[in-house]
Amino acid sequence: MTDTLIASILLWAFVIIYSVAASIDFGAGFWSMVYLNHEKTKATNIANRYLSPSWEVTNVFVVLIVVALVTFFPGATYTLGTVLLIPGSIVLLLLLIRSAFMVFSHLVQKYNKLLSVVSGITGILIPALLICVLPITEGGFIARFQGVEQLLLTKLLTSPHVLSYIGLAITSTLFLSSLLLTDYSFVSKEREAFAIYRKDALIVGPVTLLMAVLTLQTMHLEADWLYRRLFAHAPLLLASGVCFFVSYIVLLLPQQRGRVIHLPRISVFFAILQYLLASYAYGAAHLPYIVYPEVTIESGFTHPSTFRALFVSYIVGFAILIPGFIYFWRMFMKDESYLRQKP
Amino acid sequence: MDDILIARSTFGLTMGFHIIFASLGVGLPLMILAAEILYQRTKDKDYELMAKRWTKGQAILLGVAIPSGTIAGVQLSLLWPGFMEIVGKVISLPFQIEIFAFFLEALFMSIYVYAADRLSPFMRIISVFLVLLGATASAVLITNVHAFEGTPTGFRITNGEVTDVDPWAAFFNPSFLVTAGHVTVSAYMTGAFMIATIAAFKMLRAKHLGREYLFHQKALLLGLILGGTFSLLTALNGHESAQYLHRYQPEKLAAAEGLFETQPYAPLAIGGITDPETKEVKYAIEIPWLLSFLAANRFDEVVVGLNDFPEEEWPPLFIHTLFNGMVGIGSLLVLVGFVGFAWKKLLKKETFPRWAMWIFVCGGPLALLGIEFGWVFACTGRQPWVIYHVMKTAEAATHSEGLGLFFILFLLVYLALAVITLLVFYSYFKRHPLRPLDGKEETVK
Numbered sequence: 001m002t003d004t005l006i007a008s009i010l011l012w013a014f015v016i017i018y019s020v021a022a023s024i025d026f027g028a029g030f031w032s033m034v035y036l037n038h039e040k041t042k043a044t045n046i047a048n049r050y051l052s053p054s055w056e057v058t059n060v061f062v063v064l065i066v067v068a069l070v071t072f073f074p075g076a077t078y079t080l081g082t083v084l085l086i087p088g089s090i091v092l093l094l095l096l097i098r099s100a101f102m103v104f105s106h107l108v109q110k111y112n113k114l115l116s117v118v119s120g121i122t123g124i125l126i127p128a129l130l131i132c133v134l135p136i137t138e139g140g141f142i143a144r145f146q147g148v149e150q151l152l153l154t155k156l157l158t159s160p161h162v163l164s165y166i167g168l169a170i171t172s173t174l175f176l177s178s179l180l181l182t183d184y185s186f187v188s189k190e191r192e193a194f195a196i197y198r199k200d201a202l203i204v205g206p207v208t209l210l211m212a213v214l215t216l217q218t219m220h221l222e223a224d225w226l227y228r229r230l231f232a233h234a235p236l237l238l239a240s241g242v243c244f245f246v247s248y249i250v251l252l253l254p255q256q257r258g259r260v261i262h263l264p265r266i267s268v269f270f271a272i273l274q275y276l277l278a279s280y281a282y283g284a285a286h287l288p289y290i291v292y293p294e295v296t297i298e299s300g301f302t303h304p305s306t307f308r309a310l311f312v313s314y315i316v317g318f319a320i321l322i323p324g325f326i327y328f329w330r331m332f333m334k335d336e337s338y339l340r341q342k343p
Numbered sequence: 344m345d346d347i348l349i350a351r352s353t354f355g356l357t358m359g360f361h362i363i364f365a366s367l368g369v370g371l372p373l374m375i376l377a378a379e380i381l382y383q384r385t386k387d388k389d390y391e392l393m394a395k396r397w398t399k400g401q402a403i404l405l406g407v408a409i410p411s412g413t414i415a416g417v418q419l420s421l422l423w424p425g426f427m428e429i430v431g432k433v434i435s436l437p438f439q440i441e442i443f444a445f446f447l448e449a450l451f452m453s454i455y456v457y458a459a460d461r462l463s464p465f466m467r468i469i470s471v472f473l474v475l476l477g478a479t480a481s482a483v484l485i486t487n488v489h490a491f492e493g494t495p496t497g498f499r500i501t502n503g504e505v506t507d508v509d510p511w512a513a514f515f516n517p518s519f520l521v522t523a524g525h526v527t528v529s530a531y532m533t534g535a536f537m538i539a540t541i542a543a544f545k546m547l548r549a550k551h552l553g554r555e556y557l558f559h560q561k562a563l564l565l566g567l568i569l570g571g572t573f574s575l576l577t578a579l580n581g582h583e584s585a586q587y588l589h590r591y592q593p594e595k596l597a598a599a600e601g602l603f604e605t606q607p608y609a610p611l612a613i614g615g616i617t618d619p620e621t622k623e624v625k626y627a628i629e630i631p632w633l634l635s636f637l638a639a640n641r642f643d644e645v646v647v648g649l650n651d652f653p654e655e656e657w658p659p660l661f662i663h664t665l666f667n668g669m670v671g672i673g674s675l676l677v678l679v680g681f682v683g684f685a686w687k688k689l690l691k692k693e694t695f696p697r698w699a700m701w702i703f704v705c706g707g708p709l710a711l712l713g714i715e716f717g718w719v720f721a722c723t724g725r726q727p728w729v730i731y732h733v734m735k736t737a738e739a740a741t742h743s744e745g746l747g748l749f750f751i752l753f754l755l756v757y758l759a760l761a762v763i764t765l766l767v768f769y770s771y772f773k774r775h776p777l778r779p780l781d782g783k784e785e786t787v788k
Contacts, residue, residue, distance in 0.1 A: 057446070057449050057450060057453065059409055059410065059413060059449075060409075060442070060445050060446050060449050062413050062417070063412075063413050063416045063417075063442060063445065064442050066416055066417050066420060067416070067435075067438045067439060067441075067442055069420075070419075070420055070427050070430065070431045070435065070438065071431050071435035071438060071439055072431075073431070074427065074428045074429075074430070074431025074432050074435075075428065077420050077424060077427050077428060077431055078424040078425070078427075078428050079424075080420070081420040081421050081422075081423075081424035081427060081741065082424050082741055082742065082743055083743075084421065085421045085422075085741060085743040085745075085746075085749075086743075086745065086749075088417060088421050089418075089421065089749045089752075089753075092413070092414045092417055092418070093752060093753070093756055095410055095413065095414075096407075096410040096411060096413075096414060096756060096760070097756065097760075098410075099406065099409060099410035099413075100406045100407050100410060100760055100763070100764075102406070104403070104406060104763065104767045148742040148743075149742075150743065302431050302432050302435065303432045303433070303498075303505060303508040303510075305508050305509065305510060306431075306432055306433065306435055306436075306508055306510045309436055309510040309511065310435060310436065310439050310510075313436060313439050313440055313443075314439070317439075317440065317442070317443035318443075320443065320447075321443055321446055321447065321450075324446070324447060324450045324451070324473075325450065327450075327454070328450050328453065328454060331454055331457075331458045331461070
């Protein structure tokens with residue numbers, strides 16, 4: 001395997017981990033806003049209990065992705081940094097506001113409602129903006145004026161392809177988060193919250209599939225090179241679709257406690273697998289282009305000796321950090337006293 | 344304003360804002376760790392309570408420090424794509440390793456804050472220690488890139504292409520250790536003096552020698568002793584930093600001192616304004632021979648003046664004032680820490696006079712101001728270079744337009760956040776007042 005491919009796979013892995021974790025995080029913020037006035041159901045509490053410890057760790061991934069991109073593909077950084085100035089800055093402002101308010105609402109309960117609204121709205125806007133990076137890298141939205149690359153903002157915002165991507169991002173955010181909260185409230189034995197989130201997941205699920213098909217159609221029209229390459233990976237796409245149905249059907253089954261692995265967790269597993277497979281197919285079809293048609297993984301790659309040093313530091317770093325992650329997981333995801341605490 | 348200046352202002356704004364929270368975010372864990380250890384050693388409940396209250400403060404600060412740090416990281420690529428292209432090829436290791444430090448800090452901060460009641464005393468100390476380690480490592484590693492900008496090593500540029508890259512040589516560039524040390528000890532100093540500030544302020548309002556007064560007096564003393572120690576270390580290290588400038592970036596030292604003529608037995612100018620027309624520092628107090636001595640520990644050392652460099656490569660001359668501000672504040676804080684310590688421990692007085700308390704109240708804000716001066720000095724003093732004698736700032740900047748709007752937006756959001764942060768501090772600690780008698784005020788969450 002070549003160095004560039006290893007670097008691409010690592011970067012892809014970070015992006016997909018962040019996408020799933022952040023979708024759940026952003027969506028949980030949205031649900032916490034939606035159920036703000038359902039005092040009895042505790043749905044907001046469940047969402048907040050999940051959010052409190054996890055947002056900081058999720059936030060670190062933003063930096064991890066940017067750093068991985070800069071360090072592995074400095075050539076791509078130049079183009080992406082230049083064209084993403086405007087959408088990137090807006091995302092940063094929203095992230096700043098959201099993150100700050102998340103901590104504050106934990107400390108000062110008086111403003112809880114206002115703060116839930118802030119994290120709910122930003123929880124929808126941020127994924128909608130972030131997803132735009134995908135169509136931008138598919139080509140057609142960057143032009144050169146006097147040798148300087150510029151983003152064609154009007155074209156971007158009126159493109160059906162971009163709009164269907166935004167739809168896909170928002171519905172996926174809501175689907176994944178409601179599914180995970182179903183599982184979370186199941187483990188926490190919160191019946192009403194469980195019923196609400198299960199219903200939400202059942203409603204949003206089919207819409208995500210519809211948006212995915214729509215996005216494929218618009219891709220056919222606007223980025224046909226990718227569309228054709230994507231079909232070289234048709235079995236993966238098919239497997240991804242199958243995963244969706246497995247996840248959905250498991251969610252429809254009557255839910256009971258007391259099994260070895262409970263059903264909502266299986267649903268979550270297959271839903272995440274569905275996104276992993278689809279995004280693997282997407283990534284593989286996208287190669288070798290980082291930004292079509294100008295930047296490839298070869299042209300943007302870092303200096304080979306730097307790559308080797310980086311690679312070693314990744315292995316050492318993760319070897320040190322993984323015990324920390326496991327400890328963290330046990331503290332917040334498995335610890336019964338934390339999950340069942342009274343709000 | 345031209346585009347380069349707007350880009351510099353936008354990034355400077357982000358850093359100027361972030362650095363407040365970052366410095367306190369490095370300094371405060373040290374205080375929390377000190378309080379946790381003192382509690383385990385003395386079993387004095389006051390120290391446990393201090394650690395708890397400071398942790399709440401730390402959580403609020405992190406709420407701003409982490410996202411503003413994220414912004415700083417992403418803005419580097421958005422505003423300085425040319426610079427980041429070289430960074431990616433040569434000096435990407437510190438960015439990479441910093442991520443791990445950042446993870447370490449975020450993980451254990453979450454564990455320490457949200458699971459404090461489920462941790463054993465030993466794991467609590469370990470958790471805070473790892474938070475401190477992660478925060479300090481983050482500061483050291485990002486300073487590594489800053490040091491590289493001043494003393495770039497480990498690569499060559501031939502025909503515009505980066506070649507012969509040795510990432511570890513770039514990492515261990517000559518000024519790394521001394522610069523990173525300076526940032527670290529000054530952050531510890533700032534955290535400690537901030538605690539002293541709050542404690543002194545509370546003591547002024549509390550009943551004299553009452554329970555609350557004595558509680559804050561312990562915090563004040565801890566802050567003054569640690570703050571004084573680290574300000575002394577900052578000063579010693581600062582002296583060495585100046586000698587590095589003399590060796591590696593002579594025009595920066597010359598501009599910091601307003602020295603135009605290259606000369607042995609060079610004088611040190613304190614205060615005053617550098618005048619580029621007459622090539623002298625007006626209204627300054629000059630101490631003969633001292634600059635030569637500071638630069639190399641000998642009076643006959645030849646210190647290079649600005650005249651030896653083309654004028655378009657001079658750093659802005661106002662950095663003389665920033666340099667004086669930084670050194671002045673640093674020296675003052677050494678004195679404040681020492682006087683506080685001597686009054687209590689050497690003279691064995693029971694309480695501080697009120698005027699001294701007001702000086703302690705000023706300590707924390709002064710330390711922050713010193714850090715801002717020092718940072719602006721370090722970065723503007725390198726201008727017009729972004730990588731010293733390799734790449735000019737103008738070559739590194741983005742060519743995108745419309746930056747002005749974002750400068751204003753970021754300015755507004757930072758202002759709003761600063762106000763909200765203060766409100767949250769006020770509102771949280773008002774609703775959770777100190778009740779040291781029972782030691783159990785933190786029952787709300």
